[in-house]
Amino acid sequence: MKLIVDFMDNRINGFVEVPKNFYNVQSILDIPPPKGENIKLLPKIFPKEMLREEMSKDKYVPIPEEVREEMMRYRPTPLVEAIRLKKHLHLPEDVRILYKREDVSPTGSHKLNTALMQAYINSKEGIERLTTETGAGQWGSALSYACNKFEVDCTVYMVRASFGQKPYRKVLMKLFGADVVSSPSSRTEYGREIIKKDPQTSGSLGIAISEAIEDALGSDNVRYSLGSVLNSVLMHQTVIGQELKEQLKRIEVVPDALVGCIGGGSNFAGFMLPFIEEKISQNDVLDIVAVEPKACPSITRGKYEYDYGDSAEMTPMLKMYTLGHDFVPPPIHAGGLRYHGKAPIVSLLANRGIMRTVAYEQKSIFDAGVTFAKTEGIVPAPESSHAIKAAIDMAIEAMRRREKKTIVMNLSGHGLFDLKGYEDYMDGSFNRA
Numbered sequence: 550m551k552l553i554v555d556f557m558d559n560r561i562n563g564f565v566e567v568p569k570n571f572y573n574v575q576s577i578l579d580i581p582p583p584k585g586e587n588i589k590l591l592p593k594i595f596p597k598e599m600l601r602e603e604m605s606k607d608k609y610v611p612i613p614e615e616v617r618e619e620m621m622r623y624r625p626t627p628l629v630e631a632i633r634l635k636k637h638l639h640l641p642e643d644v645r646i647l648y649k650r651e652d653v654s655p656t657g658s659h660k661l662n663t664a665l666m667q668a669y670i671n672s673k674e675g676i677e678r679l680t681t682e683t684g685a686g687q688w689g690s691a692l693s694y695a696c697n698k699f700e701v702d703c704t705v706y707m708v709r710a711s712f713g714q715k716p717y718r719k720v721l722m723k724l725f726g727a728d729v730v731s732s733p734s735s736r737t738e739y740g741r742e743i744i745k746k747d748p749q750t751s752g753s754l755g756i757a758i759s760e761a762i763e764d765a766l767g768s769d770n771v772r773y774s775l776g777s778v779l780n781s782v783l784m785h786q787t788v789i790g791q792e793l794k795e796q797l798k799r800i801e802v803v804p805d806a807l808v809g810c811i812g813g814g815s816n817f818a819g820f821m822l823p824f825i826e827e828k829i830s831q832n833d834v835l836d837i838v839a840v841e842p843k844a845c846p847s848i849t850r851g852k853y854e855y856d857y858g859d860s861a862e863m864t865p866m867l868k869m870y871t872l873g874h875d876f877v878p879p880p881i882h883a884g885g886l887r888y889h890g891k892a893p894i895v896s897l898l899a900n901r902g903i904m905r906t907v908a909y910e911q912k913s914i915f916d917a918g919v920t921f922a923k924t925e926g927i928v929p930a931p932e933s934s935h936a937i938k939a940a941i942d943m944a945i946e947a948m949r950r951r952e953k954k955t956i957v958m959n960l961s962g963h964g965l966f967d968l969k970g971y972e973d974y975m976d977g978s979f980n981r982a
């Protein structure tokens with residue numbers, strides 16, 4: 550049976566429910582625990598429920614009804630077949646690219662899935678303000694929106710490179726009531742130290758995290774919120790993969806490959822973790838592919854070892870692929886992928902060979918993003934264009950080898966606030982790396 554899977558197709562999109570539980574991969578995998586002196590600071594950094602989820606071995610963790618109701622404003626997100634892209638690439642009938650649209654959330658990316666849950670948990674525990682970092686601005690926007698919903702104040706340390714590149718992300722965060730600060734800033738001791746050492750620094754996620762944690766540690770009723778990396782954050786994102794599994798079942802499609810971009814690893818993990826158990830137990834051939842920038846190649850060039858999650862060594866040490874916590878990546882437009890490490894869950898799966906990782910240069914990413922925008926009509930976030938580039942390459946390779954292949958990718962966000970990157974690409978004032 551030939552099925553055209555398109556945005557308006559209710560056969561897959563209308564009848565899938567928003568999951569009632571998060572899926573916890575820790576029920577089947579032993580993730581190396583954090584270590585080091587700073588573990589004692591955790592109860593001052595995170596709310597109790599996040600710390601409980603961090604260690605939980607329960608297979609399913611219920612999604613609170615208030616959070617699920619907020620998710621229902623944009624979930625289930627559509628699963629779409631890239632028919633126009635397929636035509637443009639001259640792919641044969643049996644080479645297919647499908648994508649899961651996390652760009653349809655109110656702030657434009659998957660980040661809202663965990664932001665809602667984290668703002669809710671903190672408000673229930675009586676926390677009055679959350680601090681956080683943001684690279685591309687997607688996470689900061691999502692947390693600002695969620696904090697507004699659950700009545701918690703929000704301070705966002707935005708990496709200096711993005712603060713300049715994405716002025717309207719700033720406006721969006723402020724519109725939802727957040728206080729937005731360019732990082733490194735003079736608000737924190739660590740920020741002042743960095744500015745003194747290198748006044749021209751473009752900043753990094755590692756530096757912004759240190760500033761946000763320092764700020765949170767300064768008051769009793771303030772906590773820090775992280776948009777990726779943590780086991781709990783990856784678990785919140787599994788609403789994506791659970792919906793996808795159900796959507797694929799409804800159209801009787803068995804994917805050959807799942808593809809997603811990785812910054813800290815949360816959208817990719819949320820998308821593929823619900824498929825992992827079968828892959829491991831049935832020794833399945835499902836190809837799970839993470840895509841990172843060549844400018845910040847944490848898995849393809851990094852080491853698998855214990856390292857700090859931030860530049861100032863305030864977090865516990867995590868077992869992860871890392872380029873070193875003092876690594877400052879070049880200011881590429883995919884700001885959300887400029888992180889020195891990867892989530893312990895993703896790192897473990899990469900180390901065990903359950904997934905693989907590829908890396909691309911910025912120029913090739915924008916070529917793919919522009920092709921996608923022109924064919925599918927969605928301007929992708931530069932982060933998401935990493936997944937698009939890999940999916941296109943895999944589809945072309947399958948066509949060359951005359952193989953049948955269904956590739957499903959996660960479109961983690963839209964790029965309507967990333968137009969400066971597209972402008973630089975078009976006028977050639979662009980760093981290829």
Ligand SMILES: Cc1ncc(COP(=O)(O)O)c(C=O)c1O
Nearest residue numbers: 687777812813814815816885962
């Ligand atoms: C649209 C988008 N995709 C992907 C990422 C990367 O983060 P993660 O690997 O946690 O999904 C970001 C981070 O800011 C983002 O904004």
